[in-house]
Amino acid sequence: xxxxxxxxPTTQPLRYEPRNRKTPAGSVLEPLTPAELETYKHSRNxxxxxxxxxxxxxxxxxxxxxxxxxxLKRRRDGPEDLEPPxxxxxxxxxxxxxxxxxxxxxxxxxxxxxxxxxxxFNNWIKSVLIAKWAAPSLVPANGRRTNAxxxxxxxxxxxxxxxxxxxxxxxxxxxxxxDIAATSVEQARFRHQNFRxxxxxxxxxxxxDCYSHPISDVLGPDVLSSPFDVVSMQFCMxxxxxxLAKVRQMLDNVSRWLRVGGRFVGTIPNSExxxxxxxxxxxxxEELSFGNAVYKIQFxxxxxxxxxxxxxxxxxxxxxxxxxxVVHWDNFVELAKxxxxxxxxxxxxxxxxxxxxxxADYGPLLKRMKVVDAQGVSQMDEDQWEAANIYxxxxxxxx
Numbered sequence: 001x002x003x004x005x006x007x008x009p010t011t012q013p014l015r016y017e018p019r020n021r022k023t024p025a026g027s028v029l030e031p032l033t034p035a036e037l038e039t040y041k042h043s044r045n046x047x048x049x050x051x052x053x054x055x056x057x058x059x060x061x062x063x064x065x066x067x068x069x070x071x072l073k074r075r076r077d078g079p080e081d082l083e084p085p086x087x088x089x090x091x092x093x094x095x096x097x098x099x100x101x102x103x104x105x106x107x108x109x110x111x112x113x114x115x116x117x118x119x120x121f122n123n124w125i126k127s128v129l130i131a132k133w134a135a136p137s138l139v140p141a142n143g144r145r146t147n148a149x150x151x152x153x154x155x156x157x158x159x160x161x162x163x164x165x166x167x168x169x170x171x172x173x174x175x176x177x178x179d180i181a182a183t184s185v186e187q188a189r190f191r192h193q194n195f196r197x198x199x200x201x202x203x204x205x206x207x208x209d210c211y212s213h214p215i216s217d218v219l220g221p222d223v224l225s226s227p228f229d230v231v232s233m234q235f236c237m238x239x240x241x242x243x244l245a246k247v248r249q250m251l252d253n254v255s256r257w258l259r260v261g262g263r264f265v266g267t268i269p270n271s272e273x274x275x276x277x278x279x280x281x282x283x284x285x286e287e288l289s290f291g292n293a294v295y296k297i298q299f300x301x302x303x304x305x306x307x308x309x310x311x312x313x314x315x316x317x318x319x320x321x322x323x324x325x326v327v328h329w330d331n332f333v334e335l336a337k338x339x340x341x342x343x344x345x346x347x348x349x350x351x352x353x354x355x356x357x358x359x360a361d362y363g364p365l366l367k368r369m370k371v372v373d374a375q376g377v378s379q380m381d382e383d384q385w386e387a388a389n390i391y392x393x394x395x396x397x398x399x
Contacts, residue, residue, distance in 0.1 A: 091239075091310075115384055118387055120369055121380055125349055128352055128362050129352075130265070133344065138229050138230065150173050151172045153167055153231075154254075155177040156231060161188030164177075164195070173201055177206075178205075180210070185207045188205050214256075227258060227259035229259060230258075230262060230263050233265075234267050237268050238325055242310075243307050247307065254341065261397065261399075264395070264397075265395045268392060268394070270391060271327050271329050272329065293383050294383040295316065297314075306331055312324070344396060346394045352393060
């Protein structure tokens with residue numbers, strides 16, 4: 001039965017406060033010990049972090065098993081050290097193999113995910129981002145929106161096509177989805193083909209490493225002769241930050257074919273929070289990791305690098321030990337200006353929730369997308385909420 005929570009007074013606005021809850025809150029309201037306060041004082045998230053003892057990174061043999069079968073059949077009992085970089089597969093290959101290995105499950109199986117609340121919330125965030133900060137660029141030359149389809153989208157890192165329906169609701173006319181994972185691209189193409197005829201817009205899907213190659217390698221002059229209105233990169237841009245050359249190739253792919261006045265939108269991990277959490281780890285920590293029962297982030301070392309600052313990311317029922325890179329935000333904003341891209345907004349996920357939960361359109365969308373039910377009950381517990389709030393949304397405009 002849902003339990004009403006009495007929260008301690010605070011001078012900061014609460015980030016997440018469903019009217020009812022299904023999960024017990026006892027562990028969240030226990031006072032922190034002095035040692036815990038010292039460990040977590042740099043964290044921007046007010047929730048207590050649970051033990052990560054149960055979270056382990058898969059071994060090489062287990063990762064090979066995922067590549068071959070698409071299923072991780074066993075897990076080790078204790079944490080395992082990451083291999084030295086010299087023994088690692090190239091990160092871009094590892095990322096592609098991981099997403100290729102993940103099966104595109106049916107609707108019912110997705111609903112049974114242990115982090116379905118988190119997945120629904122992230123989809124709501126992307127829906128708000130597309131509707132509020134991308135769709136304004138999808139207008140005819142006369143500036144009048146109608147029910148007719150209009151606009152041209154470039155989706156870099158399209159994955160399995162999880163955002164196709166969001167773009168359909170935005171009434172786009174042309175969509176071009178590119179991703180490094182060829183199997184995911186095929187699944188995205190299949191998903192689009194299963195749209196009802198009245199919902200289907202023109203769509204092209206291609207496999208390409210957009211951080212190492214120009215998109216003109218797979219999109220011909222007939223496509224690129226007219227510019228894109230929006231470029232979208234959802235939960236993927238940070239993979240480019242392995243080195244400066246990849247970031248510049250990514251930005252060139254975004255800006256070169258985007259019209260003046262067009263928008264570049266996306267979602268990435270929050271570098272400020274990641275680095276604060278890393279800095280807050282004890283100096284004698286055996287491993288440079290933090291997280292909870294839902295996610296885990298483990299840094300290779302404490303070195304601060306503008307490019308190539310690597311960590312491994314685990315997300316329950318979604319991501320298994322995938323290498324990612326810190327996006328040092330202020331540096332990125334300045335670099336983007338060289339490509340004519342100027343920042344419009346940068347918001348943490350909890351800020352979007354606070355600002356839009358009462359919106360006439362986006363508020364009811366929380367229920368329609370099953371982030372909350374009719375009584376305002378959320379399926380997200382505090383662990384999932386913390387995992388969601390390591391991310392930010394952004395929007396740039398080309399000038």
